[in-house]
Amino acid sequence: xxxxxxxxxxxxxxxxxxxxxxxxxxxxxxxxxxxxxxxxxxxxxxxxxxxxxxxxxxxxxxxxxxxxxxxxxxxxxxxxxxxxxxxxxxxxxxxxxxxxxxxxxxxxxxxxxxxxxxxxxxxxxxxxxxxxxxxxxxxxxxxxxxxxxxxxxxxxxxxxxxxxxxxxxxxxxxxxxxxxxxxxxxxxxxxxxxxxxxxxxxxxxxxxxxxxxxxxxxxxxxxxxxxxxxxxxxxxxxxxxxxxxxxxxxxxxxxxxxxxxxxxxxxxxxxxxxxxxxxxxxxxxxxxxxxxxxxxxxxxxxxxxxxxxxxxxxxxxxxxxxxxxxxxxxxxxxxxxxxxxxxxxxxxxxxxxxxxxxxxxxxxxxxxxxxxxxxxxxxxxxxxxxxxxxxxxxxxxxxxxxxxxxxxxxxxxxxxxxxxxxxxxxxxxxxxxxxx
Amino acid sequence: xxxxxxxxxxxxxxxxxxxxxxxxxxxxxxxxxxxxxxxxxxxxxxxxxxxxxxxxxxxxxxxxxxxxxxxxxxxxxxxxxxxxxxxxxxxxxxxxxxxxxxxxxxxxxxxxxxxxxxxxxxxxxxxxxxxxxxxxxxxxxxxxxxxxxxxxxxxxxxxxxxxxxxxxxxxxxxxxxxxxxxxxxxxxxxxxxxxxxxxxxxxxxxxxxxxxxxxxxxxxxxxxxxxxxxxxxxxxxxxxxxxxxxxxxxxxxxxxxxxxxxxxxxxxxxxxxxxx
Numbered sequence: 001x002x003x004x005x006x007x008x009x010x011x012x013x014x015x016x017x018x019x020x021x022x023x024x025x026x027x028x029x030x031x032x033x034x035x036x037x038x039x040x041x042x043x044x045x046x047x048x049x050x051x052x053x054x055x056x057x058x059x060x061x062x063x064x065x066x067x068x069x070x071x072x073x074x075x076x077x078x079x080x081x082x083x084x085x086x087x088x089x090x091x092x093x094x095x096x097x098x099x100x101x102x103x104x105x106x107x108x109x110x111x112x113x114x115x116x117x118x119x120x121x122x123x124x125x126x127x128x129x130x131x132x133x134x135x136x137x138x139x140x141x142x143x144x145x146x147x148x149x150x151x152x153x154x155x156x157x158x159x160x161x162x163x164x165x166x167x168x169x170x171x172x173x174x175x176x177x178x179x180x181x182x183x184x185x186x187x188x189x190x191x192x193x194x195x196x197x198x199x200x201x202x203x204x205x206x207x208x209x210x211x212x213x214x215x216x217x218x219x220x221x222x223x224x225x226x227x228x229x230x231x232x233x234x235x236x237x238x239x240x241x242x243x244x245x246x247x248x249x250x251x252x253x254x255x256x257x258x259x260x261x262x263x264x265x266x267x268x269x270x271x272x273x274x275x276x277x278x279x280x281x282x283x284x285x286x287x288x289x290x291x292x293x294x295x296x297x298x299x300x301x302x303x304x305x306x307x308x309x310x311x312x313x314x315x316x317x318x319x320x321x322x323x324x325x326x327x328x329x330x331x332x333x334x335x336x337x338x339x340x341x342x343x344x345x346x347x348x349x350x351x352x353x354x355x356x357x358x359x360x361x362x363x364x365x366x367x368x369x370x371x372x373x374x375x376x377x378x379x380x381x382x383x384x385x386x387x388x389x390x391x392x393x394x395x396x397x398x399x400x401x402x403x404x405x406x407x408x409x410x411x412x413x414x415x416x417x418x419x420x421x422x423x424x425x426x427x428x429x430x431x432x433x434x435x436x
Numbered sequence: 437x438x439x440x441x442x443x444x445x446x447x448x449x450x451x452x453x454x455x456x457x458x459x460x461x462x463x464x465x466x467x468x469x470x471x472x473x474x475x476x477x478x479x480x481x482x483x484x485x486x487x488x489x490x491x492x493x494x495x496x497x498x499x500x501x502x503x504x505x506x507x508x509x510x511x512x513x514x515x516x517x518x519x520x521x522x523x524x525x526x527x528x529x530x531x532x533x534x535x536x537x538x539x540x541x542x543x544x545x546x547x548x549x550x551x552x553x554x555x556x557x558x559x560x561x562x563x564x565x566x567x568x569x570x571x572x573x574x575x576x577x578x579x580x581x582x583x584x585x586x587x588x589x590x591x592x593x594x595x596x597x598x599x600x601x602x603x604x605x606x607x608x609x610x611x612x613x614x615x616x617x618x619x620x621x622x623x624x625x626x627x628x629x630x631x632x633x634x635x636x637x638x639x640x641x642x643x644x645x646x647x648x649x650x651x652x653x654x655x656x657x658x659x660x661x662x663x664x665x666x667x668x669x670x671x672x673x674x675x676x677x678x679x680x681x682x683x684x685x686x687x688x689x690x691x692x693x694x695x696x697x698x699x700x701x702x703x704x705x706x707x708x709x710x711x712x
Contacts, residue, residue, distance in 0.1 A: 158463065176593060176607050177607060178607060178608075178609050179609035271672030271674075272672050272674045273674075274609070274675065294677065295674065299596070303596045
């Protein structure tokens, strides 16, 4: 009986210092792959290593021994004793392992639930396993199910739907105001990590130009260079408000630098083209009243945090839906696994029948002498259809038993009836030879 | 025979409505895609129904409230299909199609009454007048709905309460430009409708303008939209203000469309048209 096992650790079970020790980032993942493959009780295997997790997924006939060997290997690589590793590692078997790998692929087990990178990392791990020919029937199917389930969850639930970082939420808001950000102009006032990150996201959305203003002009020039933009002086801000579409502010100024009256006059000059202020500064750089002006939208850091928080909650709600989809898929997969027990017997049965057919056909054809090709074909077709029809009922019967408890009994009977285990059981007479 | 087409059309519109609602609630693109297909199929049947009606009656089937309503909902769907092809905003359908199906249901509940077609309803200009005026109404309905959607979305963004609609509704910019284009084309068709109407009036009554209530209210509607267009183009109105005004204009239009025909005497009233 084949067992699927997943041994690993993630951001929840292990602190980052320990993760660093185990993560194979420093080692060559291909070497690791080879070592795992070399363990004698392991049949198929896949190794996934990211900054948040390490997973070793494998199938084995000897569950206990294989688990032992893998744990030993991890202890050797990390230099952590097996006793210390105990509480850090999780070991999942069969259904649990299947569920775990589904959840990892669908980003339900991620630090930020719904983040999209993990699926790419799982795909990469699988690709390496395929290169090493260490993944076969069971893990191939498990991985393909993981990918399609992850895709299904992403399209049918909103798990990756809404932004869960402040900068990203700001960009998303921009898209809801302007539609397409392509061709929009951005003004960056002041510098700060979050503002720069938001600017980077905006640039990724093909905005036309980025202008940078700073109290210290040299710093503005520096930043402008970084973003391939243009540096402007602080005094030019008023004029530029007529041109730009998005304003990102994050200065350390104690008073607001964008006033209500200034924006109101600006809007007339802009012919009411929408203007979006993203104010990441504390205290705020844009007077709160500005949000009251038509076609002007102001989001300060608290607003953005509020958006992010509600998005995180939304994702949690969506995760419940996703878990249900995972459950369904786990049931389907375990059902498929059960059919695997029946498959070897059916294959053996078919093989045996085919070899009998071939040898008898050969004998008959040679004794019949010269036949036209049409006749040959007719005789051959006759043998094929007889063999098929005889096998049909037993195969259907075995398939029906695949998820019954009595399965093993019937498999046993079938193997004995058709004498399918001759190789391992030499004492029994071979029916082929006993025939006259 | 033709009533079967009407019923089938209604059934398809209702299925499309359900589909569009599921699409917007569940954000299921596949459902949206098929809803649109079903809607187009329903629209094709609706066209057949109208053509049959035209041949049986010998005049545009807008002589009573029942048929007018169903013709109006046809024009809304027609306008939607055109706008969908141009803007690719299936979410618009989630608002437009239920609205149109609703009008269709009202129309279906009104009992069929016999219509006597007066000879003046036949001729070249009358169908042109009816078709352009109604299609203009249909496009204004799109402007109205885009305006409502704009206000919902704008409210969410301004108040920073990003509820269920925020992720489902399109961007403010898309809604505003749909609103703008709809008003442009609607205005053009309404203008043509009024000019051809006066040509018809000249032929039938001997004068281009007779201060009939429908004529007066059409002029009021036309002026409202003209002001809105002027504000947009010359003053630079956009967004919220334009959305609110297009909603206001649409209420005036609905009064012109329905109210005048019921409440006021005149040759446009359903009574004098020959229906009920």
